[in-house]
Amino acid sequence: MSGTQARVARNLSELGVDTIGSPSAPMEERIRLEPILTALVQAHLAKEERLPGQQPIIHPRVWYNDEGNTLNVDLGREYVPDTYTISFEERLNAITSIVYEAAQPTRIYRLNVWFDGRDIFYYFPEEKGPADRGIADHKSASRAKRSLRTRVLVAAGHGVYYNSRFKDWRPQREPSNFVVEDFITPVFARHLTRHLQDRSDAEVFLARSTQIAIYPESAKPWLSMAARYHIKSELPDFTAIWNSAGREPSGAGLNERDQDIRSRPLYANHLGVDAVIHLHTNAHDDASVRGIRTFHYSNSSESKRLGDLALCYMKESLGSNSSYASFPVSNESRADNHGENRLANMPSIIAELGFHTNEDDAQAIRNDVFQSLTMRGLEKAYRMFREGHGCEHFSATYPDVSVVSESSVEASVTLGGFPRFPVRYASTIEECPSGIICRPVMGRFQNASQPLTVTHTCLAAEPFTIRWKVVFTDADGIQAQTTTSLHCQPKSG
Ligand SMILES: [Zn+2]
Numbered sequence: 001m002s003g004t005q006a007r008v009a010r011n012l013s014e015l016g017v018d019t020i021g022s023p024s025a026p027m028e029e030r031i032r033l034e035p036i037l038t039a040l041v042q043a044h045l046a047k048e049e050r051l052p053g054q055q056p057i058i059h060p061r062v063w064y065n066d067e068g069n070t071l072n073v074d075l076g077r078e079y080v081p082d083t084y085t086i087s088f089e090e091r092l093n094a095i096t097s098i099v100y101e102a103a104q105p106t107r108i109y110r111l112n113v114w115f116d117g118r119d120i121f122y123y124f125p126e127e128k129g130p131a132d133r134g135i136a137d138h139k140s141a142s143r144a145k146r147s148l149r150t151r152v153l154v155a156a157g158h159g160v161y162y163n164s165r166f167k168d169w170r171p172q173r174e175p176s177n178f179v180v181e182d183f184i185t186p187v188f189a190r191h192l193t194r195h196l197q198d199r200s201d202a203e204v205f206l207a208r209s210t211q212i213a214i215y216p217e218s219a220k221p222w223l224s225m226a227a228r229y230h231i232k233s234e235l236p237d238f239t240a241i242w243n244s245a246g247r248e249p250s251g252a253g254l255n256e257r258d259q260d261i262r263s264r265p266l267y268a269n270h271l272g273v274d275a276v277i278h279l280h281t282n283a284h285d286d287a288s289v290r291g292i293r294t295f296h297y298s299n300s301s302e303s304k305r306l307g308d309l310a311l312c313y314m315k316e317s318l319g320s321n322s323s324y325a326s327f328p329v330s331n332e333s334r335a336d337n338h339g340e341n342r343l344a345n346m347p348s349i350i351a352e353l354g355f356h357t358n359e360d361d362a363q364a365i366r367n368d369v370f371q372s373l374t375m376r377g378l379e380k381a382y383r384m385f386r387e388g389h390g391c392e393h394f395s396a397t398y399p400d401v402s403v404v405s406e407s408s409v410e411a412s413v414t415l416g417g418f419p420r421f422p423v424r425y426a427s428t429i430e431e432c433p434s435g436i437i438c439r440p441v442m443g444r445f446q447n448a449s450q451p452l453t454v455t456h457t458c459l460a461a462e463p464f465t466i467r468w469k470v471v472f473t474d475a476d477g478i479q480a481q482t483t484t485s486l487h488c489q490p491k492s493g
């Protein structure tokens with residue numbers, strides 16, 4: 001791909017210096033990884049079942065662009081199926097996932113998939129989403145008048161659907177490490193809904209029902225059903241939303257599963273919500289692959305911004321709990337082609353809340369604390385998104401103070417990031433000279449507009465120093481830690 005000339009000319013990229021601010025893989029890494037990534041995709045394709053129209057022999061090629069900041073995969077014209085289906089999309093996403101995970105040391109999050117040098121919409125132009133047609137991220141003036149409250153569609157991934165080949169009702173995903181994705185995503189949705197209502201004052205719409213009553217057609221509880229059936233019962237006349245495109249080749253039995261995926265963004269467009277958040281858990285053939293990821297549709301910069309913030313603030317939230325502080329969270333939202341995002345005409349992201357194929361992740365996914373922490377972070381991300389903030393974790397600096405005995409000094413605390421007030425603080429004593437009574441520091445800052453000061457006094461015949469570890473906890477439960485010290489000086493004379 002890259003000639004010797006290009007290799008010599010791109011010294012800056014080789015040093016990892018990128019002129020447009022995104023990470024760049026060093027040249028030697030690219031040269032090492034390109035054949036490895038190509039072989040991985042090749043091996044995957046060799047055991048993959050073909051869709052109608054796809055050729056048996058595929059010659060994939062994976063390479064970095066000259067800048068080293070984007071990966072390219074070309075699957076050839078041979079990989080294009082007769083019809084565009086969610087099954088096809090899932091195959092593409094499995095391939096990009098293989099490439100991303102294997103290329104992770106180079107931290108490249110941009111990936112283009114080509115089919116003989118053309119993108120997929122060359123072959124299926126009718127599948128272009130609003131972002132490709134230039135009507136994404138709409139801002140409706142009438143919306144602003146209608147209500148000041150923000151409106152969000154929370155879409156719990158998957159759910160039971162009717163498989164017309166097996167003539168039964170079944171979940172879309174297989175159980176793995178005691179997780180069935182279809183049934184765990186509504187639990188995350190419940191947490192997220194509550195946080196969005198409480199903290200973002202959002203009006204929340206749900207793609208799936210929360211009712212335990214039985215859906216007569218399937219004889220299964222409504223809450224286990226895929227969005228398609230819920231939307232159908234809400235909007236029976238709007239067949240274009242829940243009955244759109246049953247393009248799966250006859251025999252696969254997956255038409256209603258495809259319609260389910262498509263019904264979610266189409267429902268969001270119908271409602272005219274401000275954003276869509278799709279909740280999923282992830283899967284990978286390699287059980288060691290783990291961590292939180294987010295995905296957005298490539299042509300939507302607002303979705304990318306929301307996806308990046310989602311990662312940032314989920315990481316921040318997990319950081320406040322020692323059990324999950326080191327839980328792996330991706331650095332950057334990834335552009336991928338998911339119908340769920342592509343067909344939405346507002347910011348739309350998929351949050352993959354760990355891999356149910358990894359034992360550690362699956363254990364977290366099943367844990368109420370993890371569910372709450374991640375959804376708390378996701379809500380904050382949406383709030384920051386709306387307020388136009390970037391990614392800055394909560395932090396605190398608390399200067400050391402020097403006090404003369406029997407007087408007082410105000411320590412000025414500085415809080416970084418975007419804490420929600422009131423902010424409480426409490427300390428533990430790290431160092432206390434013998435014979436001195438050291439008291440912990442504690443209190444609260446009611447709001448950001450009042451000065452963030454703490455008054456210190458002391459009583460000393462001889463100089464001494466006390467050290468504290470101080471933990472600040474904001475109203476979201478996010479914590480920031482720092483240390484401070486007080487040096488007490490006897491009164492002179
Ligand atoms: Zn999923």
